[in-house]
Amino acid sequence: MEIKVLKDILAANESISREIHAVLSKHKVLAVNMMSSPGSGKTTILEKTIESLSPELAAGVIAGDVATTRDAERLSRHTAKVVQIDTDVFGGKCHLEAQWIKKALQSFDLEELDILFIENVGNLICPSGYNLGEDLKVLVLSVTEGEDKPAKYPAMFSIAHAVLVNKIDLLPHLEFDMTSLLSHLKAVAPGARVFPLSARTGEGLVSWLDWLRTGAGG
């Protein structure tokens, strides 16, 4: 019974996801679903990214969290267009669902947007099954989390169009084997672009921004 319910939920989600994608495509808005484990640096990356893309590309953000509006508040300093989805009112869900994105889109003037970032709930498991009408799925992995995470969370990594390997400024202080990470990534996400970077120092951000600009047709 539980499985039947989940199947129904996923089918409904998929249908709304397609609707969202059609609407965003029509308005030439590139949608990017950002996913990661808690504390990997999604919000800091988004702050730097939105700042760097401005003013050529107008960015909006839908930020998902189980509690607090901290991320939305941080992101509001960089763009006026931030909508917060607090999954606490949905029982503390560990992912975002297409129906909430559809609702959140009503708060945006899509004609004014070039790129929409969806900051998913910090979680390396739950978001994988829920498409949100996005063009690109981007995984953020901090080097402090260890090189084996793609092998341990294959469902998430296998759907990524790009993987941002964040906090590389800490590499001198860690026993982190980048070759091993790349080999794990190649095994589960052979087609994903990999961008090692540091949101804090700005190192490596240029390649990621260029990739986004191409995707956004800019």
Added chain:
Amino acid sequence: MEIKVLKDILAANESISREIHAVLSKHKVLAVNMMSSPGSGKTTILEKTIESLSPELAAGVIAGDVATTRDAERLSRHTAKVVQIDTDVFGGKCHLEAQWIKKALQSFDLEELDILFIENVGNLICPSGYNLGEDLKVLVLSVTEGEDKPAKYPAMFSIAHAVLVNKIDLLPHLEFDMTSLLSHLKAVAPGARVFPLSARTGEGLVSWLDWLRTGAGG
């Protein structure tokens, strides 16, 4: 309907959790449920902890993962008593459930165990609702994840008996505000013991081990 199903699942889980607790208490086995976000260092902490407690206290481990047996393999080097639960066969669940713990317990000789560590699935959201018959819930948070995590994931932190603040050897390289973390922790988990430590260097492990030994009656 979804909510009704979830309520039934949680009620069934709670009842099995109580059964497990009774069995473990009878055999004087201290059960410790270790929870954290992916990559915070649960497995390394357990490796060091089991090694340090031995031979006075005989430890067993039930290790949960959505994929791979990496953690179980690592832990098998330190104790012969490791059982792996791969949640992939249950649809990639993002938490452990009491029914799987009950089943896993059949693989242990409880007379020979003093302490049972349950390494939960790497996740800061899902495990909070599922009691596993444990005596102690221990949250691991790496300083690289940021000081705001207790505020962002209150359901998890509020149930913790202890919080291990791991990777403090990296503090000199981070902009991490320990006072701010402690204040966030005090707000959501006022009764929790806090142990700053580094599983890598061994700094701070002694206090955590002493606390465990007291809990284990050793």
